[in-house]
Amino acid sequence: MTSAYQDLAARQRRLHHLGHLQAIAQWDQAANMPAKGNEARSLALAEMDGLLHQLATDSALPGLLDSAAAEPLDDTQHANLREIRRVWRAANALPQALVEAKSLANNRCEHAWRTQRPANDWAGFAPNLREVLRIARQEADCLSQSAGLSRYDALLDLYEPGMRSSGVERAFAPLRQWLPGLIRDVIARQATENVIEPVGPFPTAAQKALGLDAMQLMGFDFAAGRLDESTHPFCGGVPEDVRMTTRYREDDFLPALMGVIHETGHGRYEQGLPRELLGQPIARARSMGIHESQSLSFEMQLGSHPAFAGLLAPLLVKHFGAQSAFEPGNLHRLLTRVKPGFIRVDADEVTYPAHILLRFDIERALIEGEAEVDDIPALWDGKMAELLDLDTRGNFKDGPMQDVHWPAGLFGYFPCYTLGAMYAAQWFAAMRTQQPDLDARIADGELGGVFSWLATHVWRVASRYETPELVQRASGEPLNPAHFEMHLRQRYL
């Protein structure tokens, strides 16, 4: 006799197996697929989306969820049931017609955006984005009624379960205060520094080999994943087979290298999830913010650590030959340059949060109905001037058209990037308390202490605890944005 819990768990395994094929086909679409394959691939992925949604909202599920809650379950099963219910509630809140309309509108907007952005065509883009926003508001309505949350909070909950905009605002309020001053101070300080630029070209083959060496240094398991190329770098695949991508430009090796180190953080999180539970929601990465805390632990906390340049330098010499720019002190200065710019994904660690504050404010107003698409450019220009002292008027392509998130219908995602930076700073503060010689060990190239701390407190925990409990258990306190400020002041001033 199968218990309701066992039935639910079997259904989750089925979703995991079918989702595996979906994930590999999506990776392949980005990394391998020739142009003429796209139409058939899109139809195949849409078919699977429909099938997965159908399985995720099967009419037997409410009864099974209720029955399982009355069964004798152990702690793991309890936590898993909580996650199964959470995922089911979100899927079930949306009528099938809305799911389909959303998929259509988002695909249309994102597809057109790919040519509209380089053409700076805001007038062409705005009507599509209006439709995407209209549907996102409907989605937010449905989720909000089902979960008893505000509209924006209901979307935020999809990416950062349990987080509310009030919590984000609590974390971001001090940031709003100290960030502009810190940026000014850091720029003033760095103005006196002497930095030698590396001299290229840096052949793609050498950069690839360097990236693999860096992944090795960061402990990536190549028997359970690989590195390939795509236009937009990402970490995809499945926990059992992680597919990272990057892109190369021969005049500069740092974007690809630091991108690879960033994605390796995502990749090791996935590789480190509890294998014995894979297929169940309890074994999934906790949230987008926690995920980003791993990539930023790798890229920023470790990758821009003053001692890390000493570990990277010999690899650069090995793959590109010696040059004075690779001297560790100079390399560290290169890795920590701060310069306000238009583009979020190119931003340094210090100015990055400004890009997020701006987007968080605008997207929350859009979803809550306090702003419309036509208001975006003026809001954008005002905040860019205020936060980064940059003039973006009329420059839509490097302004509100620069990210794929809104055209793709992803509202509520942006805050996770800076929450991730805050979590990462908090992890390293906790690590330093527990391992006082941490920085000396990093200088010696002994990164095992960092990795085992992350594995113990984040990777193997997966979704066993809700985020506040995960954070409390890992660091001994709730989310505390002061660690991020201290980290930046210490590293940059």
Next chain:
Amino acid sequence: MTSAYQDLAARQRRLHHLGHLQAIAQWDQAANMPAKGNEARSLALAEMDGLLHQLATDSALPGLLDSAAAEPLDDTQHANLREIRRVWRAANALPQALVEAKSLANNRCEHAWRTQRPANDWAGFAPNLREVLRIARQEADCLSQSAGLSRYDALLDLYEPGMRSSGVERAFAPLRQWLPGLIRDVIARQATENVIEPVGPFPTAAQKALGLDAMQLMGFDFAAGRLDESTHPFCGGVPEDVRMTTRYREDDFLPALMGVIHETGHGRYEQGLPRELLGQPIARARSMGIHESQSLSFEMQLGSHPAFAGLLAPLLVKHFGAQSAFEPGNLHRLLTRVKPGFIRVDADEVTYPAHILLRFDIERALIEGEAEVDDIPALWDGKMAELLDLDTRGNFKDGPMQDVHWPAGLFGYFPCYTLGAMYAAQWFAAMRTQQPDLDARIADGELGGVFSWLATHVWRVASRYETPELVQRASGEPLNPAHFEMHLRQRYL
């Protein structure tokens, strides 16, 4: 109001979309997947196999098939319905329990075979193969009852629809007569020839570039497919996105090069299927034999054509530098060497059919219950001695353990290879009648006449006609094995 035919067509499109994800994941498993990904991938593929089988045997189908047959249909729809019914009958003949038992037994046998073969471990292999054969006989029983065919014919029909072992025997009987003498005569003739061996090594990167050039020469559409590497070369993916693979050894470039040309024949068939009908069974490749007739048209009819060496030679010089072995006359002699050997996949065009005669006789006896697994080695040794004058006693790994087909449960497949060689010879005989200057054109590097003939008579026809009608319409006569004999005599004597 949806007609029964429209309902069936929509179900076929759904199967096509889900099968797309399955095909890409299978290609990825062979071409990219790291070792630790295999368990999760196998589970994911098995889940999809189950789902596809479930959709293919849905209880609504018999009623829909009957209703559709009574609806007013055009010729295309009639032909498509015939194919839908054929595929449904084969899927429906097998009980779910047998499908699962077969999958388990075949996977177990094939997996163990991968280590047993190099160890020459017939004693370890035989019990697994016995189980695979037991289940293949059950499968043949089920199919045979459903289709009113003998057991072996019921399996053969899966790969070569409409072909019966009596038809195979009719085509193979003359071959049995003339092949041993022809092999002797060719060897005697070639013994007097002077052949210069190419001098390696041939770097993998240069071989890859050469392969891409050869695919270009053969008209492969790189916007709808790609070439990668795998341990066992194959042509996979989907018609909209063909995934070819090859493997490289640096001491010899010919296996990879001719392998690529062979797979390009399969690839262009897939790329040339009628796009407007893709997703429906009428738009699928006709059979394994017709498929092989395309790869052999490319590899043997064209690739070993005396004039083709003149097209290849400049490519070899371009990628490896000049050497005397690349002189066209010598290159042609290299490409047409005949030498009896143990291994089917390494065999030349002349001795290859001997490997098929042997396997056809043995597997037919196995399936019809006239031989058992323990009889295989003696049967093999006897036939290898008789057909190729080779002693294979005790050499299981280069004998009955060399192919993946039987361990994987594929009985009834082998004859398709030689039927394909016969069809290919028949296509070129017909082409020469219609295009008397064909050979001169090939010498001029004008291959378009060959490709457009194949596109018109085979690729775009797909499964519109049953095989005998396809063959008759294409060549003006039924399958006529005399063309294959004439082709070999003309090329090799």
